[in-house]
Amino acid sequence: MKLNYKKVFLVGLAFFLISLFNQTYDSVISKILIDKFGLNQTWSGAVMALDNVLALILIPIFGAISDRHNSKIGKRTPFIIVGTIVAAFAFIGLTFSDNYQRTMIETQDAAIISDYNNVYGENFTYSEWVDIKDDIVQQWTTLKNDNVITQEEYDNFILQVIDGDDTGDITDPNHIEYRADHRNGMQEILDYILATDPENLEITNRDSLDLKEYFYLHLNQKTLLITVKSPTNFIVFMLILFVALVAMATFRSPAVALMPDVTIKPLRSKANAIINLMGSFAAILSYVLLIVFKLDKLSYINYGPAFVTVGILMLVLLGIFLWKVKEPKLVAEKEAEDKVYGLDKEEAPVTSDSEQETLSKSKKISLILILSSVFLWFFGYNAVTTKLSDYAPKVLELGFSLPPLVGHGAALIAFIPIGILATKIGRRKTILMGIVLLTICFGSIYFLTPDTAFIMYVIFGLTGIGWATINVNSYPMVVELAKGPNVGKYTGYYYTFSMAAQILTPVLSGMLMDEFGRRILFPYSAFFVAMSFITMFFVKHGDAKVIKKASTLENFDVDMD
Numbered sequence: 001m002k003l004n005y006k007k008v009f010l011v012g013l014a015f016f017l018i019s020l021f022n023q024t025y026d027s028v029i030s031k032i033l034i035d036k037f038g039l040n041q042t043w044s045g046a047v048m049a050l051d052n053v054l055a056l057i058l059i060p061i062f063g064a065i066s067d068r069h070n071s072k073i074g075k076r077t078p079f080i081i082v083g084t085i086v087a088a089f090a091f092i093g094l095t096f097s098d099n100y101q102r103t104m105i106e107t108q109d110a111a112i113i114s115d116y117n118n119v120y121g122e123n124f125t126y127s128e129w130v131d132i133k134d135d136i137v138q139q140w141t142t143l144k145n146d147n148v149i150t151q152e153e154y155d156n157f158i159l160q161v162i163d164g165d166d167t168g169d170i171t172d173p174n175h176i177e178y179r180a181d182h183r184n185g186m187q188e189i190l191d192y193i194l195a196t197d198p199e200n201l202e203i204t205n206r207d208s209l210d211l212k213e214y215f216y217l218h219l220n221q222k223t224l225l226i227t228v229k230s231p232t233n234f235i236v237f238m239l240i241l242f243v244a245l246v247a248m249a250t251f252r253s254p255a256v257a258l259m260p261d262v263t264i265k266p267l268r269s270k271a272n273a274i275i276n277l278m279g280s281f282a283a284i285l286s287y288v289l290l291i292v293f294k295l296d297k298l299s300y301i302n303y304g305p306a307f308v309t310v311g312i313l314m315l316v317l318l319g320i321f322l323w324k325v326k327e328p329k330l331v332a333e334k335e336a337e338d339k340v341y342g343l344d345k346e347e348a349p350v351t352s353d354s355e356q357e358t359l360s361k362s363k364k365i366s367l368i369l370i371l372s373s374v375f376l377w378f379f380g381y382n383a384v385t386t387k388l389s390d391y392a393p394k395v396l397e398l399g400f401s402l403p404p405l406v407g408h409g410a411a412l413i414a415f416i417p418i419g420i421l422a423t424k425i426g427r428r429k430t431i432l433m434g435i436v437l438l439t440i441c442f443g444s445i446y447f448l449t450p451d452t453a454f455i456m457y458v459i460f461g462l463t464g465i466g467w468a469t470i471n472v473n474s475y476p477m478v479v480e481l482a483k484g485p486n487v488g489k490y491t492g493y494y495y496t497f498s499m500a501a502q503i504l505t506p507v508l509s510g511m512l513m514d515e516f517g518r519r520i521l522f523p524y525s526a527f528f529v530a531m532s533f534i535t536m537f538f539v540k541h542g543d544a545k546v547i548k549k550a551s552t553l554e555n556f557d558v559d560m561d
Contacts, residue, residue: 001341003267005274010324011262012275014080014255017317019282021087021248024310025051027290027400028303029241031389035299036101037234038224041387041518045510048386050242052502054249063253074327076254076261083251084318090244092311095304097237102300104233108226111139112219113300119215120298121397121450126193126201129211133186136218137162148225157221161214164188186214205449209395213517216394262330264337280408286310287405296401297393359481366541367481367490371497373532373539374474377435378501380442380528381467383509387521395518396453403456407464414465418472426543427473428536434469435533441466442526446519477542 026048033044062079069075105112115135124132137158144154164185189210193201203211227234263271290296293305337343359367385404392400422430441463448455475494482490505528512520 001264001266003263003270007262007330008259008271008274009278010321011258011330012278013317013321013325014084014251014258015275016278016282017084017314018248018252018255019279020286020310020313021091021244022051023283023286024091024289024306025245026385027286027389028295028306030386031299031393032098032101032237032303034220034390036098036105036223037227037237038220038222040220041390041510041513042507043510044390045386045506045508047238047241048506049503051245051248052499054245055252056496056499056503058246058249059253062250063257066254066257072328074331076258077322077325077327079251079254080258081318081322083247084314087244087247088311088314088318090240090247091307091314093240094237094244095307097233097240098303098307100233101227101237102302104226104230105223105300108229109222112222115215116219116299119212120393123208124203126190126203129186129203130190132211132215133162133190136186136215139222143225157218159185161185161218161221162187186211189214205451209449209519210517212394213519258327262327262334264334264341264343266341266343277412280412284405284408287401287408290401291399291405296389296399297397299393363481363541366539367478367493369535369539370474370477370481370542371493373431373536374478374494375497375501376528376532376535377438377470378498379505380525380532381438382502383505383521383528384442384525386506387509387513387518391518391521392456396448396456397450398453398456403460404464406457407460407467409464410461411464411468414468415472418465418469422473427477428539428543431470431473431477431536432533434466434473435529435536436466437462438466438470439526439530439533442522442529445522446526477539480542 030044030048033039033047034041039047066075066079069078071078119132140149140154140157143149144151149157162185164187189207193203193207259271259275260268287296289309290306293309295301295303295306388404389400392398392403418430441459445456445459448459475491478494479490509521509524512524
């Protein structure tokens, strides 16, 4: 038996374009929602969770529909064609809505962009921050006097952004309440500096981060006023985005199912490894495009090059796929191979539940603990992937593409050593090591400032290794507990728990970031990843006996999402 690498690569083009879309979506859409439409972290998180909600609902449905579908070009290909074309044009269509919103900002309140450009990447003295604060108050006073906002809206803004809600005595040099949270306002921070350092009035890195947090909140709320005043474009943007996400969800399952349709069972592990590698390289390509087009750092910029390039690439890849992949022919070849190797004999059907192996109580507990761990580490990890594009530029004044690019590269290098390590010490112990590494990485990012942001590249390299260590071994531990026909059901358990986490965490992390500021993101993520150590520690089953893989390539046989 020899795997046809060229065939697998061509079949995997469908998964490649899915990964390219998904990574660009995760990177860009969140920034647009926050910067250009003025959504807060909670509501932007809710929108970012939408693709996972649709995936949870639509992927099984369209997978089942494609199983029963039949046409001259195959069962899966029609879904790939329609889904890709609709998603690609919808993604390109976002360009017009995105540019129109930027034009509205420039026309209705050009100060938003000019203020951002004047503050981003700059360090200011105490007196300069006082001037910035006074200018913000003046802008909102003008909005109130012009009846753009009500007195109540003005008072709420002043309380939230300028004065804060702290009741401590700021004249007391020992007054440090504002250090404990991010809801004390710009005036509170400046008064604290005046009270504790009246001679030097030094703006520390922490002071600068907190003041800029409020400054960005000021811009965010002014942008929201524009969206509320003229909501049509936001509605159009969301409708186009919804069409794109629905289209992607309709053909993901058929695209993934195509590989086993055309590959005999003994070679599927190696084939899946190749396809997952293609998914990783697609994510890397997305990050490279954002860096090349200089779209991974600043706000209020034109994201058209990203939307158009990704949309065109999706169509080009679809064209190559249709040119080279003839699904009925490949399926027929696979069925012929099954006969040659005697693989066409189906397993004896299971006629009753009693014929299926029932998990012992101990194994059930292990399964619950493993799935709980999956939920917890996805809860921490996905919050970072969803919010990083907003966090890195505004907290660290750093492009958001290069750190995860380094992480993906480190993960690719680490897959084979991780696979070897797991065969020597077991999956559970290997995962526990990955959890510790990931927790340390996420927790340490909290202490970075723009002056030390370069360390982010090293941390994300280690993050990629930590996540790969977890990812390589977690899914196999779940299906190790399954027997025969139950593998599909247990795979469903794994994806249900991971997808549920990815639906909930963008919203919950967004709520906490709205309440405590952006810098809560990484402590939040570190906490949930650390919690998964506890659940995984008590797992007793799921480690397989050591079996040498056919080749080192099969160490990449792991879901990359």
